Amino acid sequence: MTIVGVLSETPGRERRVALTPDAVGRLRSRQVRVVIESGAGRRAWFGDADFEAAGAEVKTRAQVYEESDILLCVHPPDDVAALAGGRVLIGLLDPLSHPGRAAGLAAAGITALSLDLLPRTLSRAQAMDALTSQANVAGYKAALLAAEAYGGFFPMLVTAAGTSRPAQVLVLGAGVAGLQAIATARRLGALVTGYDVRAAAQADIASLGAGVLATLNDDRSQEDGYAAALTGDESDAQQRALQDAIPRFDVVITTAKVPGAQAPLLVTETAIEKMRPGSVVIDMAVGNVAGSVADTRLVTDGGVTVIGAPDLAATVPVAASTAYARNAVALLTHLMPDGVFTLEPADEVRAGVLVSHGGQVVHPRLPKEIRS
Amino acid sequence: MTIVGVLSETPGRERRVALTPDAVGRLRSRQVRVVIESGAGRRAWFGDADFEAAGAEVKTRAQVYEESDILLCVHPPDDVAALAGGRVLIGLLDPLSHPGRAAGLAAAGITALSLDLLPRTLSRAQAMDALTSQANVAGYKAALLAAEAYGGFFPMLVTAAGTSRPAQVLVLGAGVAGLQAIATARRLGALVTGYDVRAAAQADIASLGAGVLATLNDDRSQEDGYAAALTGDESDAQQRALQDAIPRFDVVITTAKVPGAQAPLLVTETAIEKMRPGSVVIDMAVGNVAGSVADTRLVTDGGVTVIGAPDLAATVPVAASTAYARNAVALLTHLMPDGVFTLEPADEVRAGVLVSHGGQVVHPRLPKEIRS
Amino acid sequence: MSAFGTVTHLVYVACATAFVIGLHLMNTPATARRGNQVSAGGMAVAIVTTLVVLVHDGGVDAYAAWALGIGAAGGAVAGLVAARVVRMTAMPQLVSLFNAVGGGAAALIALGHRPASTAAEVTGVLDVLIGAVTFSGSLIAAGKLAGRVPGRPLVVPYGRLASLILALSSITFAVLFVAFGGGTWALTGIAVAALIAGVLLTLPIGGADMPVVISLLNACTGTAVAMAGFVLESTPLIIAGALVGAAGAILTKLMADAMNRPIGAIIAGGYGTGDAVAVAAGGTQQVREVTVDDAAIQLAYAGKVVIVPGYGLAAAQAQHEAVALAQALTERGVEVSYAIHPVAGRMPGHMNVLLAEANAPYEQLQDLEESNPGFARTDVALVIGANDVTNPAARRPGNPVSGMPILDVDRARSVIVIKRSLGHGYAGIDNELYTDPRTAMLFADAKAGLAALLSGLHAYA
């Protein structure tokens, strides 16, 4: 019987856990054993007892390393070296940003699968799409965070103590996170405008009842559903156009990413200077906003609060863990058709997520050099 | 020309300011001079320049004390002794909880008017009702705070990574703050239930589309619109009934107050113990929830987050200050019919808010002893 | 039949067809006016045709021609002048007056014509009977509406006995006329009895029921005219009379249904005062009720509508219906806005919360300062479950709402108020707005009422 292991996540702010009791139950019903480090779910409000009730075995960290055939994580653990060669590691390994990490895993003989490399436009892979599920949580939280940091009301309220106009919210980048941020801010009563370089995303914004910011850019969609990076000139033009638009908003939330590349700068210093005191800017991509720092709340001299928030999903641990665990189980189920882990047949999903195998980095999107 | 002064608020967390530039403009158009301490509005994102543009004179603290005929505040300043006798002090003085403060002001010869004593059911006084305007802001923020502290989604979401059920939110006490909390939580998509001992409040809850928790209690409304305190037995019965209901909720927000009395205990220790890990309890009255501490976020052994939040309005400084300033201007306008402050004729509003005058504590709801 | 007779007959049939088409077109506001014109055109052709027939047949002596000419000219002038100068509000009594003279004319035909057959005799009796009842009954109805006759139900002493006697004597006269060749005097007897009966039947009916009664009498006139047609063997009279008789009957039923009053009870006059619809507010004052359909049409044909929501909207959770209605009106080209009072509802921003949920466009939401100047230009202020925030009493000192700024809905050209009753709001006092002559009440739960308005809008406008 295959054994799936789960550890406590190491990075400081990380409150998620890779499996939830519900997910454990789903694995158990597929004849998979689950070992989990004691206290792994604590910060996401899942107790050891809950896991045990669901059929998992609660062990020490060393035992989990020892026994797991497949180690499931959100982020790769710092002490991943403790994992023996030949084992399987599945998580959000982000090899595109950390090619060294991929090389290391390969060198250690670990079969590494990264959920963030999943082909996103594949209908049948949607249930495994952890980037989507986590971005969804993050987008929701970003809107809450903005409302919380903003000094006024989001909704319009006519009261005996005067009328407060609705907050004007601008969401830059209408991918999964952006759309959920739009939806949540609209729920709170803000007047929301969305912006994206992909034409399809503009229709999606409108389908949430929000306004669409018209820009100079043509459709920048790619085959894989992601946006293409802009050229330098295009990017300058975009920044200038946004510079004019941004000051009339009270809240700006940015989510624009280009996979494998630096997040584009959308909100320049000039734009921030022109914003009203009390305005809030949340940079979920960390890189969209000039001067934003991850996990930090800065206030500019002009009274604009700039929040760098790359990892908001981790701050909604129950929802994020539950969704992540469901994604992981869906992937595992796919990889273990008869209860046994296999990389054959080499279908789109398997080929998409496989980072290293048999001592080699194998993913085609990783730099040639490390693919030795 | 009467001079109205405004200081920076002293208490640590206070970010509000008693007048906003907009309110200054309103006073100026009534031939009132306004002096304001430099930096008084900074924490509410109103700069000195904005005030000056509106017609106020920016001065030092000492100058404001020196020149003001009427000193407007949110909370009474710690250094109120600097105010000369014969001047007028208007603010949320809370003399019912601090009778000593009232006595002190009287002894100093200050004419003190407290906005929190305003007769609430008087239609024409609604524009001056600062308790309402601030509770409204606080209720809104409480729902945001709860959503932020809760580990899951408030709304129901059916996604490829599973279905998340809507959060179950219970609001205890459906006064101004409670109703706004209900409305805001509902906006976010939570399933909201409200509870109050006043029969009218139950209809109000339903008028927001929320569920009403049925209880054993009869209508406890009073003439002045406030709820009457429960007797010991009634209170026990209420606690037991709530104890059974509370555990099925993910979030509980309490707002129940009885004027001039201790806030009633509604959420007992047992109730908290029975709640699921990850649940959130916000005590806006500080006193409704066993073990809650003001301005503190505690986590119980059972994984329940208990937040004591008595002063949430201060954390939404723009909205709260704007509304408060409008209330203050409405009261001032009423008190200065011809541009001159007067306590005659002694109408319901004047009589209601007047705490001390001519060296004496005069408000009938204050204890006889200090009314010498 | 001669070719001339054939042609005139066919023309008459065509005229009757025009009447039908006219009535058909009058079923919808959009084509109603054209319908009346078609009908009038048919009438003009019928009159001209008859003139041609008279000239062609040559049987009219000079005196008769003068009598006809002078009488007709005088009547036409009188009718046109009266119709031209009458105030809108006095139109119903004028219609009743026209109906009276129509019935009278029909009765006079039977009185003046020598019957050619038993059938003509029988229909003649019916003509006189119905025509005379209608004549006096319609006059009383018009008088009640005009205030010349007291509008309240007048109980005639021994009314039932009198009616019985009148009925018996009519029957006697009728038998004398038909079976024993009683001649004109017998018919005159019937006419007199019927005139008295018309008065006796109408007096006990309350003023509020008068529209229904007039419609009923209108149907009767139609029938009388049809009877006159039998007397004269004139097809156009038979067709047009029967048409009006039946259409009038249906219309009477529709009107009684719309007012929720059984026809039988109205005629019996015993159904309370007949004024139950005018509910008393604050003692002596009366409020005016409006039906859903009328309110819908009023809204549909307005240029500017302001919606004033209040606690009742929240209590009924009718925000979605309100916004759907506003949207439908906007699509028709009506200028719609919402006027939000600072303390409407039960918590600060209560209306905003609801309207935002229903996705009311923010641009349409106006607060007190923004909306009050606009009411003077507003055709309809639609007040939905709001009460205190519209109470003009606030402008006077000495009551619980004194000094509170209100929404000046009473400055609008008309006001429609949707609430369940004349019940009080939070402040617990009567609202003087409801007795304002420009105000019409639509008593309904806000959710149900608005849904009905919306379907009314789709159906009629």
Place this chain on the structure above:
Amino acid sequence: MSAFGTVTHLVYVACATAFVIGLHLMNTPATARRGNQVSAGGMAVAIVTTLVVLVHDGGVDAYAAWALGIGAAGGAVAGLVAARVVRMTAMPQLVSLFNAVGGGAAALIALGHRPASTAAEVTGVLDVLIGAVTFSGSLIAAGKLAGRVPGRPLVVPYGRLASLILALSSITFAVLFVAFGGGTWALTGIAVAALIAGVLLTLPIGGADMPVVISLLNACTGTAVAMAGFVLESTPLIIAGALVGAAGAILTKLMADAMNRPIGAIIAGGYGTGDAVAVAAGGTQQVREVTVDDAAIQLAYAGKVVIVPGYGLAAAQAQHEAVALAQALTERGVEVSYAIHPVAGRMPGHMNVLLAEANAPYEQLQDLEESNPGFARTDVALVIGANDVTNPAARRPGNPVSGMPILDVDRARSVIVIKRSLGHGYAGIDNELYTDPRTAMLFADAKAGLAALLSGLHAYA
């Protein structure tokens, strides 16, 4: 006229009135069946009355009586059996067949009756002409619907020329008959020409237009029967015939309007193939369209309805309309739920956001696992702007949606899909659901379509 004649005449008029009342009642689903029964009752009385007249007048000889009896009995049995055994789907062609024989019978009356006057001669010609055209035309129409005659428009070589010749010869025969006493042979000539003309006129019309054509031929039969009434001087035939003629004409217009096809073009047969409404999907397959009113009635009379929202609901921002419809259905007692696919729309929880905004009760929202088992018990699955998430192709490998779980709407007893066209969804592939025989398409913007459904619901159910 004799008392007997008077009475029978009055009875006939009463029967005609029953036909009118019957048709009146048939305007609404709730009373339609009763209306048909009232009409049938009138018919039964008319037949019995005629029997009595025949016996009373005694003018029928034994052979004629036998011929009448055997013919009628045979016809009645044939008609009843056919009506009893016919499948629901074959009913239209049966109606067409009944219409054919009705027209035939009318034509035979003129052929068999010796005309008493010029008027009877003229109407007799019209009777034969219209009756015979209807007879052959209706048979062709029935054949087309039944598939015995090819449904596509058949172009007859020299059709126009032939029609011209037929028209001229009919006129010649008619003049011979009326003006020159041409007798039966001239009438027979007309009949033959008309029979051929009926075929020629109907063949070039496409199968999809047949319902309108049958309705038109039905109106013609009515007219022919009225003409037969003039020939026989029989009032019931005149009234009932004219009634059906006019009602049939209006109905034809309504049907053509509902199908959005100009009547003129249909008759000309030149308007495309007449099959434009059946839009081709994925090549050879055909989709079925449904009108708003039919969809509304289907929903109103369903026991369980499942609403399946998709991206189109969001794009049209039609959430409020969807919830209003669901609410109206719930109030009628229909069991309503929403089936929410995990990836419906364009972001996780997209449908939830919209439906929560419109206040859809959480209890009614079901996810894929909850809703799929229920589709087998579902009367109508109402798919609103959803596409990929309902595509049965997902159950097969080898296409972009393969392997994605779908909502099993195709297990429901019937499916109504609201979208603007047969356009693709996100995955960019055809949806096989749309060509499923149980599926009907309502092509509309979701917001407008749902609003129309809602008013349809109020109007007809």
Place this chain on the structure above:
Amino acid sequence: MSALLLADLTVFTLALLVGFEVISKVPATLHTPLMSGANAIHGVVIVGVMLLAASVSSWTGYVLLAVAAFFAAMNVAGGYLVTDRMLAMFRSRS
């Protein structure tokens, strides 16, 4: 009963049916104008009065005729005009 009378009765019945059918579900706002319009139609009694003119020959007859003519003309002329005024408010929107 004469055949013509029977025919007239038939016509009468059918006219009644037309009358019943022609008034369908009408908005209440149109009730009064419709009533008024129907009222104008029975002004057709003027045709009857004109026909009556051919059969009067006494002074009472002339007076009666004049009165009837006055009545009928008032009905028809005033009836159409007042209806038109009522309906003028339904002018279609520009």
Place this chain on the structure above:
Amino acid sequence: MSALLLADLTVFTLALLVGFEVISKVPATLHTPLMSGANAIHGVVIVGVMLLAASVSSWTGYVLLAVAAFFAAMNVAGGYLVTDRMLAMFRSRS
């Protein structure tokens, strides 16, 4: 033209008007049943065929009569039954 014929023409016209008016705005679902119901009503031609029986006396006449009777009876009997079957599906909800 004879007075009776004129009366018949009047009756015909009025019946047409009734026919036009009786069909108001009908849901499309009822179009086919209504057509079928109207189709059954022109089955009244059976009355005409019966009256025809009184005037035939030749063999061709008898045959023609029998055929006409067959046709008309089929129209009327089948027409009502098939309409009834169509309408059975509108049974009101319990």
